[in-house]
Amino acid sequence: MKFKISEHIADIKPYEAGKPLREVEQEYNISNVIKLASNENPIGFSPKVYDAVKKHMKDMNRYPESSACVLSNKLAQRFHVSPENIVLGNGSDDIIALLAHGFLNPGDEALMPQPSFLMYEISVKTAKGKPVMVPLTDFSTNLEGLVKKISTKTRMIFITNPFNPTGSTITYDEFNEFSQKVPEDVIIVVDEAYIEFVRDDAVFNSLKIPLQDPRIVTLRTFSKAYGLAGFRVGYGIMDPEIAEILNRIRQPFNVNTLAQEAGVAAIGDEQFLNKSIQTTHESLDFLFDELSNLGIHCLPTQSNFFMMDLKKDATKVFEKMLQLGIIVRSMKSYGFDTFIRVNTGTKKENIAFIAALKKVLKK
Numbered sequence: 050m051k052f053k054i055s056e057h058i059a060d061i062k063p064y065e066a067g068k069p070l071r072e073v074e075q076e077y078n079i080s081n082v083i084k085l086a087s088n089e090n091p092i093g094f095s096p097k098v099y100d101a102v103k104k105h106m107k108d109m110n111r112y113p114e115s116s117a118c119v120l121s122n123k124l125a126q127r128f129h130v131s132p133e134n135i136v137l138g139n140g141s142d143d144i145i146a147l148l149a150h151g152f153l154n155p156g157d158e159a160l161m162p163q164p165s166f167l168m169y170e171i172s173v174k175t176a177k178g179k180p181v182m183v184p185l186t187d188f189s190t191n192l193e194g195l196v197k198k199i200s201t202k203t204r205m206i207f208i209t210n211p212f213n214p215t216g217s218t219i220t221y222d223e224f225n226e227f228s229q230k231v232p233e234d235v236i237i238v239v240d241e242a243y244i245e246f247v248r249d250d251a252v253f254n255s256l257k258i259p260l261q262d263p264r265i266v267t268l269r270t271f272s273k274a275y276g277l278a279g280f281r282v283g284y285g286i287m288d289p290e291i292a293e294i295l296n297r298i299r300q301p302f303n304v305n306t307l308a309q310e311a312g313v314a315a316i317g318d319e320q321f322l323n324k325s326i327q328t329t330h331e332s333l334d335f336l337f338d339e340l341s342n343l344g345i346h347c348l349p350t351q352s353n354f355f356m357m358d359l360k361k362d363a364t365k366v367f368e369k370m371l372q373l374g375i376i377v378r379s380m381k382s383y384g385f386d387t388f389i390r391v392n393t394g395t396k397k398e399n400i401a402f403i404a405a406l407k408k409v410l411k412k
């Protein structure tokens with residue numbers, strides 16, 4: 050290319066999203082494709098969101114409210130913090146990027162597990178920082194390994210709890226031991242995209258007693274348990290000094306009007322949230338039973354997805370499942386050559402997934 054690109058982004062690989070439904074339907078000329086590849090909510094979202102979005106369509110000639118004050122206040126109430134502790138984002142992806150841009154100087158290091166959610170690495174590199182990767186141990190975050198990699202250049206550590214893609218978790222005891230070893234001037238980003246699905250009380254939840262530790266930045270999203278992935282709305286809860294920096298550099302209208310209203314309505318519908326969580330748990334129990342009957346080894350999970358070892362080339366399994374109209378995620382590019390990751394579907398989708406998997410494994 051004749052244009053000279055920024056050197057620090059030269060080796061960034063693009064984010065690999067789950068294969069879109071419509072693309073598969075067109076490619077294979079089939080309909081009713083089932084997507085279990087992006088940890089989305091199969092039961093949709095609250096009917097209150099529909100109503101709110103319809104009601105606010107008429108406001109779409111106006112810019113969104115930059116401060117998103119209604120949503121910020123709702124979140125503040127819900128988590129017993131002040132609106133100054135909250136930063137809203139166009140998905141939590143947005144906040145990951147803001148953190149990297151706000152707190153990394155060229156060459157500064159951000160530690161993260163390997164493999165991790167790809168946006169950490171992409172955002173750190175885009176901000177001219179240096180991602181430092183620490184391999185998982187036994188499919189879990191290696192907290193000790195992260196501590197060992199801390200240097201004078203470390204500014205930030207990314208933790209995902211529950212962990213994507215393996216579903217593993219960090220307990221209160223493990224987190225406390227870890228955080229004691231992290232210097233005072235290092236930000237600990239705790240990405241809790243799946244925390245609503247956790248069933249085990251021992252799993253660390255950074256907002257149970259929020260704001261005890263100014264180093265902790267909690268990331269949450271409406272994309273998973275609330276089912277609002279398409280709206281793009283996520284939030285961070287953090288020390289007001291950190292929040293002030295992120296609010297300084299974010300796009301003024303990063304959360305659009307309908308997304309703000311969808312978020313407000315979603316928080317107001319606890320019944321839907323509970324249904325969403327309960328359905329997920331029922332699905333997980335069903336799928337684990339069925340897969341165990343097939344002799345398939347699944348990794349334990351506290352989220353709405355899990356990995357399974359099929360002892361076969363995962364990309365081939367992915368392709369064969371596609372032909373049967375089911376989108377799963379091959380974990381090959383994450384270094385797990387024989388694993389796929391799936392999220393829970395509706396009852397019907399779960400049954401169809403098991404039937405298709407049986408077919409594929411027989412071949």
Ligand SMILES: *Cc1c(COP(=O)(O)O)cnc(C)c1O
Binds near residue numbers: 140141209213271282
């Ligand atoms: C899905 C997910 C998110 C949420 O992303 P949004 O941008 O809010 O949709 C964040 N972190 C992890 C690890 C995820 O899997």
